[in-house]
Amino acid sequence: MIKKKWLLWSLPVLLIILLLFYWATTTANGNIEVQKPQVGSLEVQWKERGYLVAQEEQVLYPPVATKVLEVAKKSGDVVAKGDFLLRLDNRPLQERLAQLEAQRELIMAEVNQEAKVWQVAIVAEEIEQSRLKLAELATERERVEQLVSAGAVPPVELEKIENRIALEQSRLAQAEAQYEQAQVLRDQGDWTERLRAIEAEKAGLIGDLATLEIRAPFSGTISEMNLYRGQLVDPSRPLLNLTGKKDLEIQVDVLHEEVNKVHKGQEVVVSHRGTGKSVQAKVDRIGTRAEAKISPLGLEQRRVPVYITVDPIPEQWLEGFPIDVTFSWTTEESLLIPRSALLATAEGTFLYLMENEEVKQAPVSIGIIANEKVQVLAGLQGDEEIILSPENVKVGQKIKATQLSFTSSE
Missing domain, CATH: 1.10.287 (Helix Hairpins)
Incomplete structure (x- = not known):
């Protein structure tokens, strides 16, 4: 009889203990920081290695298939800008x-x-x-x-x-x-x-007529020129190679996937590895085609040459020295969240949101991560309350409004 009474009294006590345990595990202790997404853009930076160069090279091609009428120079000759090199027959164009x-x-x-x-x-x-x-x-x-x-x-x-x-x-x-x-x-x-x-x-042909008298585009030395009078030439084969000296500039090869973020006149930061000095510089021009380059890891990459001018060139910066070039660009405006709010798992990338005093899980698609902020491409509307420390809560957990601490998104 006593045993039955003890059981009757112990069951309610056990039930109360279980309820208290459930409340303790599903209710947050202390304040939970939340924040709404911010609309803004990110400034993204990346570095590439370049080199100081002082050599200019250009391969000259005939504009049309024709014959060589006159040759004034040969391989090894040093020429000045504008010097006459050779003349091509204009009769095919005239015809x-x-x-x-x-x-x-x-x-x-x-x-x-x-x-x-x-x-x-x-x-x-x-x-x-x-x-x-x-x-x-x-x-x-x-x-x-x-x-x-x-x-x-x-x-x-x-x-x-x-x-x-x-x-x-x-x-x-x-x-x-x-x-x-x-x-x-x-x-x-x-x-x-x-x-x-x-x-x-006709307009194109008239323009080509003006190029049949070949002159040096800059001062330099002729190489790979083996032409004679009467020789047939065509646009698929070069006439000569001209190499010259110019002011020091930086050549950096940029991945072709990134070159669309670079434009003429863009300001960059260049750092000399030997002296550790960093200065502001500008993009002078961008190459017209990508070339295959081998990365330090042995991977083939398509890269486009970008040329950067530094005015004036600091002392002790000599031709051939490696230069670190820091590019930056700004993304389009989008929803941004703190990086700490992101929860990455094997199943995907998620955020924990507050909805009606309960923790909800929301899958999101993210873009660029920079400056401890994350670009959200999909999954948010913009008015959600995002929990900044998802590791401190659980899905389905109850959190009273008095326990929320709102943080500015600025």
């Missing part, structure tokens, strides 16, 4: 220009012939005459309708008028169609496109 001019004259003859057949003014006059005729027939129809109503003429006379009106309306429709076609032939015929293409090609 092509003559062909284009003949094509242009043929097209203009077609245009003149079409203008005789479809003269806009004549067709417009036909339309006007047809409209006047229809107006007269409409008046005549009213008169005949009155006569038919009075019994003065049979109904067949009215049918004749209706047939004449229908015929004239058909003629008017044909004239209007001819008028539209005449305008097309006059203003927008296919010959306009052909003429435009011919003029564009």
Whole structure:
């Protein structure tokens, strides 16, 4: 009997203990910091290694397939900017220009012939005459309708008028169609496109004519030039290689995936590895094609050369020295959260949110991480309350409003 009473008293006590344990494990102790997402942009920086260079090199190609008429220099010669190097035959270009001019004259003859057949003014006059005729027939129809109503003429006379009106309306429709076609032939015929293409090609050929007299684009030394008078050349094979000296600049090879974040005039920070000195510099120009480079890890990468000017060049900065170049760019505005709020697991990336005094888990897609902030690409609307220390709470945990500590997103 005593044992039964003890059991009856112990069951409620055990139940109370379990409830207290559940409350302790599902209710937060102390204040929980929360914050709403911030709308803003991130400044991202990355470094590349470059080198101080003082050599300029350019490979010269012929603009068209032609012959060499005159050679004034040879490999090993030192030349100044603007010096005459060689002359190419312009006859292929002149012949092509003559062909284009003949094509242009043929097209203009077609245009003149079409203008005789479809003269806009004549067709417009036909339309006007047809409209006047229809107006007269409409008046005549009213008169005949009155006569038919009075019994003065049979109904067949009215049918004749209706047939004449229908015929004239058909003629008017044909004239209007001819008028539209005449305008097309006059203003927008296919010959306009052909003429435009011919003029564009002529402009290119005229520009090429000016390049058939090859001159040195800068001072330097000629190499790999083995030309003779009468030799056939074409744009697929170089004429010569010119190498020269120039002011010191920094060449850095940027990954082709990143080069779209670099632009002419962009400010960068360059650091000399030997002296440890850092100075501001600007991007002078960007290469036009990516080249295969081998990374320190032995991986092949496509990189684009970027040239940076430093004015003035600090003392002790000599050609060939390695330079660290720090690029920076700013992302577009998006939702940003503190990095501490991010919870990365094998199942994905999550945030813990406060909803109705309860912890909820929200999967998110993130972008760039910089300056302890994370760019959120998807998963948030912008008005959520984000828990900044997800490791201190559990999904489903109850948190009273009085236990929340709101932190500024600035």
